[in-house]
Amino acid sequence: MDEVAGAIADPVRRAILTMLRDSRLPAGEIADRFQISRPAVSRHLRVLRESGLVRDELVGRRRFYVLAPERFAELVEWLTPFVQPSGLEHRLDALETEVYRTRRERRTRGPAARAQENTA
Amino acid sequence: MDEVAGAIADPVRRAILTMLRDSRLPAGEIADRFQISRPAVSRHLRVLRESGLVRDELVGRRRFYVLAPERFAELVEWLTPFVQPSGLEHRLDALETEVYRTRRERRTRGPAARAQENTA
DNA sequence: CGGAAGCGTAACCTACAAGTTACGCTTTCG
DNA sequence: CGAAAGCGTAACTTGTAGGTTACGCTTCCG
DSSP: OHHHHHHHHSHHHHHHHHHHHHOOEEHHHHHHTSSSOHHHHHHHHHHHHHHTSEEEEEETTEEEEEEOTHHHHHHHHHHGGGSOTTHHHHHHHHHHHHHHHHHHHHHHSOTTGGGTTTOO | OHHHHHHHHSHHHHHHHHHHHHOOEEHHHHHHTSSSOHHHHHHHHHHHHHHTSEEEEEETTEEEEEEOGGGHHHHHHHHGGGSOTTHHHHHHHHHHHHHHHHHHHHHHSOTTGGGTTTOO
16 A cells, blocks of 8 residues: 555656556557656666556567556545545546546457557 | 645555544644654644645644645546446445445534534 | 667665754743 | 743754666577
8 A cells, every 4th residue: 555655656657657558568668758767767667566556568578567457446445535525526427437438448449459459 | 746646655644644534633632643753743744734635723822734635536536547447346335435424424523513622 | 699679687876755853933821 | 921832943864766877688580
């Protein structure tokens, strides 16, 4: 829990997580999107890995990073009691949005399409 | 947003927030519950204040701290897209729990009771 | 087989977060 | 009015997070 909160506290790591929301990415491609050096990004990736927020998949000489959604829920559940009752509406809206997004993506790219992406 | 995430990353500050969930507290009483020195706690309180997660209310020579729920929602909304679809159930459960908790508290202590507490 | 591609790690530097002690400003009250 | 209560702030110390460069290990491919 402490690790998760700490991991999310850094803006670079939050940006990485946002990138991975769209698709899995190899370490090099992630590093290219930042101004900081590749080793610096590599360590951010390690922090994310150790916090359990991402997994890595080795493919040849590349290492792909993938979101590991499980741990996110912890933090959300910790935060829930603090959200003001009037904020519940917004949260339900967000939930709804998310449900639609998930459905749309499942239509767009089925499980089969997943094997095709990121093979450049 | 960065401030909020950073504020929550610290275990002491999370503990303070949890305390304030039950009732508002004066700075001294908060400090007493930790092993670290009072000035240290005082700075944690400042961080929380500047991040907008808490407000302070001056009463005589005491300074009470109160939760300011608004900012919490930001973080929750940022996290929402990452929570796995199967996690939605858990989140809805948490929501339900929270709703009941809120209702129970509103029954137990009405708005009138609020003026009575923490007047020791 | 040898060089390049792709990453991680080690060693080092620097800035900052978080702790401590000392101090000063209001407010309360005998 | 003066002392104590209640907090915040300043100044200082120290561990660690995050950046850089240098290096080494696999994997791919001409």
